Amino acid sequence: xxxxxxxxxxxxxEGAIVQINCTYQTSGFYGLSWYQQHDGGAPTFxxxxxxxxxxxxxxxxxxxxxxxxxxxxxxxxxQMKDSASYFCAVRDNFNKFYFGSGTKLNVKP
Amino acid sequence: xxxxxxxxxxxxxATGQRVTLRCSPRSGDxxxxxYQQSLDQGLQFLIQYYNGEERAKGNILERFSAQQFxxxxxELNLSSLELGDSALYFxxxxxxxxxxxxxxxxxxxxxxxxx
Numbered sequence: 001x002x003x004x005x006x007x008x009x010x011x012x013x014e015g016a017i018v019q020i021n022c023t024y025q026t027s028g029f030y031g032l033s034w035y036q037q038h039d040g041g042a043p044t045f046x047x048x049x050x051x052x053x054x055x056x057x058x059x060x061x062x063x064x065x066x067x068x069x070x071x072x073x074x075x076x077x078x079q080m081k082d083s084a085s086y087f088c089a090v091r092d093n094f095n096k097f098y099f100g101s102g103t104k105l106n107v108k109p
Numbered sequence: 110x111x112x113x114x115x116x117x118x119x120x121x122x123a124t125g126q127r128v129t130l131r132c133s134p135r136s137g138d139x140x141x142x143x144y145q146q147s148l149d150q151g152l153q154f155l156i157q158y159y160n161g162e163e164r165a166k167g168n169i170l171e172r173f174s175a176q177q178f179x180x181x182x183x184e185l186n187l188s189s190l191e192l193g194d195s196a197l198y199f200x201x202x203x204x205x206x207x208x209x210x211x212x213x214x215x216x217x218x219x220x221x222x223x224x
Contacts, residue, residue: 040218089211097154097167099153102151
């Protein structure tokens with residue numbers, strides 16, 4: 001079946017760099033998406049990889065290796081406002097969408 | 110603001126009851142998706158509608174049902190509510206049939222509490 005694995009929690013200090021990994025298993029592959037969600041808020045789209053390699057969007061970058069069924073989200077120059085949960089997500093061959101259980105990022109001063 | 114609206118924002122009800130959650134997609138979007146997010150969990154895909162037709166179904170319980178109306182708004186009906194149904198319910202919309210999750214825009218959610 002479909003599954004996505006992410007670390008449950010990561011802690012880093014302000015100004016540092018943090019990497020959040022995601023391994024996935026799905027029938028068919030249509031890209032890996034990353035979302036940010038603050039407590040009680042709606043998920044907001046951060047980054048998307050359809051092909052292998054690195055995609056950069058400001059302080060956020062995302063990487064994909066399809067042969068390894070693996071991707072990561074890289075957050076640079078961490079700010080306190082980056083404290084949130086981060087989810088990776090995929091779609092399968094049956095138009096169903098799957099989200100990982102989320103990685104809670106704690107940014108400390 | 111994604112342009113997707115959901116009502117109500119909060120809902121408190123008792124076990125055994127039935128509730129209806131409403132979603133209005135972004136202007137021009139034809140697809141609506143419903144997700145359930147239990148405490149400290151990821152989003153669980155429930156169901157997708159495209160232009161009034163059901164297109165994909167996830168792990169939606171038989172006690173739950175949804176529909177999309179001609180004006181494209183959607184309603185999620187939850188019946189015989191149990192304590193475990195307490196969760197955030199998100200609606201998302203996309204222009205067409207989303208090829209990937211990032212094409213979906215999420216509403217602010219409805220927090221359902223079952224007592």
